[in-house]
Amino acid sequence: MSRKVTIHDIARELNTTVSTVSRALNDHPAISTNTKTLVRDMAKKLNYSQNRLASSLRSGKTYNIGILIPSAELHFFGSVVHGIEKVLNENGYNILLYQSGEQYNQEVKGVQTFLQSQVDGIIASIAFETKNFDHFLEIKKQNKPLVFFDRSNSELKVPSVTIDDYKGGYIATEHLIKQGYRRIAHISAKQRIKIFEDRLRGYKDALKAYGIAVNEDLIAYGDVSLESGKECTALLLSKKPDAIFAVEDFTALGALQKLKESGVDVPGKIGIIGFANESFSQYVTPSLSTIEQQTIKMGEEAARLFLELADKEKRYASAPNTIVLDPILLARESSRRKKA
């Protein structure tokens, strides 16, 4: 194996010094165009490739940024990562990826690894399990850009991009009301997670706003899964709901399947709406009404927040910039009531 070619080699060939070569390669203004072309041609000729480790070690900038997600297996996160990478890449940054698997310990390890790798910033979505936030505070302490997406924590005063889950719950419920449904049930989540609680609040407030009393009997608490959707629906059936707003699409799908098994007409007898617009939602029968979360946009906005933060000197001095994306109602067949 031939030794790696460095700027020293280029300098030697050209009878100049490494500083000139370095500057030429970095398009420094104080270098003559002639020297630049000379250096670049020689670099190409020698098949030179910069060692970013050395460059970063010296300059203090890596142009790497860490992305911490619960799991790449979930389409939601893959989609957000896609959006982030696209924007960041256009701005010369590269991505280090770490999965927490929803585990606190893994999340901490991820942050430490990123910090040791001297990333220029971190974009993260907090694991369900996480109750202690010292690892995130450490990032702030090092004055490195930190941005949260989807799962944030307002006490940390960190920029974030989330969607308005409250509004999502509200418009989902409102849509059902406008379709003429009145006994609207909600399948929520047992876990005390902010996004689920917000959707629940939105549900309740929409009912109130339209003069419908909130009936706790019509609220079931599942564990965010298709199976749980089926079980909760079975329980709810005795309460005679005429519509179900499920906390997310898998739960909604479970509800849909249970109703079909029970011979209940959807949306004629009971309407259904979910949340998240999973990839299957538009393809099931009847197609599932749901709330779109704008995942790619979320990623793009998170990346922009990062870039903004990276430019600022006093990063965490003022109140953090928090972007709240609007949820979008996708009214499909499962909640479209036939004209009475």
Place this chain on the structure above:
Amino acid sequence: MSRKVTIHDIARELNTTVSTVSRALNDHPAISTNTKTLVRDMAKKLNYSQNRLASSLRSGKTYNIGILIPSAELHFFGSVVHGIEKVLNENGYNILLYQSGEQYNQEVKGVQTFLQSQVDGIIASIAFETKNFDHFLEIKKQNKPLVFFDRSNSELKVPSVTIDDYKGGYIATEHLIKQGYRRIAHISAKQRIKIFEDRLRGYKDALKAYGIAVNEDLIAYGDVSLESGKECTALLLSKKPDAIFAVEDFTALGALQKLKESGVDVPGKIGIIGFANESFSQYVTPSLSTIEQQTIKMGEEAARLFLELADKEKRYASAPNTIVLDPILLARESSRRKKA
């Protein structure tokens, strides 16, 4: 901002030298247990965090490996990345992620970035657009581990993990035959991509194996999308097929929707099977029979191939280790013919 604490700080506090500290931190055998605890305690006390750039620059190992995929937006790749990251992370490696967006130029840029970042290896899935493979050869030339998954190129003689698309096409078709279907159509892809061609070959061979003549009229060429599935199905309908094997699930879904619109009973009149087991496939009505590709396992195997390669001295001397995963038939409702 307080200056970063380095091993010099630890050495000074302990009245020793950086070499001792470095060795202690790296659990070098020639350091007394006593010194090790002393050093570690001090490191903790000073809130020391290793600078991996410096370590890597000196040692020549980064423990970073580059993953190059077409797009994180596609669930297939997110899932494979999940499998890769899990295994690699357990072995002390971290992941740099790059998306080619199916574009040759981006792919080349990704490889260059990885190389500049001095990654310890690269795991990649080739972009559709790529016809020139010099960037991959450069990785081999630098004697760095390179592993392909799903989309490989046998001429490059690089270890890979793929699934047996030929066999997938074969068992899908065989399944339809065993269900009693005889005029089995196939919706293939216009693009001359190996995986699609393999599925087509499998289809043809299965027919022949069961004494059914291949009828080119029953083969349509679409562009791998739901819409295309609908169009091709509309065309095929005049040829009176009694079953359709679609090149992948979106196409199969298009076929399914078209048939439902046309009032054709599935699977009674026409059976359908797809390929890929997309997340929606089990949830559509009727549930879609398909071929499972074992995505997470693919990622795990790719990671293992990498680890294996990383251990070898003469990496590309012998024939590359190519793992071919078995496709798994998922016989669901869309191809289950009622007993005649």
Place this chain on the structure above:
DNA sequence: GTGAAAGCGCTAACAG
């Protein structure tokens, strides 16, 4: 078992 010293490949004052 520990220390001294060199240097990985690059950037960035400071000079000139």
Place this chain on the structure above:
DNA sequence: CTGTTAGCGCTTTCAC
């Protein structure tokens, strides 16, 4: 416009 010099923070011979 170009050269000299001094490191970035760490690992790793080679001594002792």
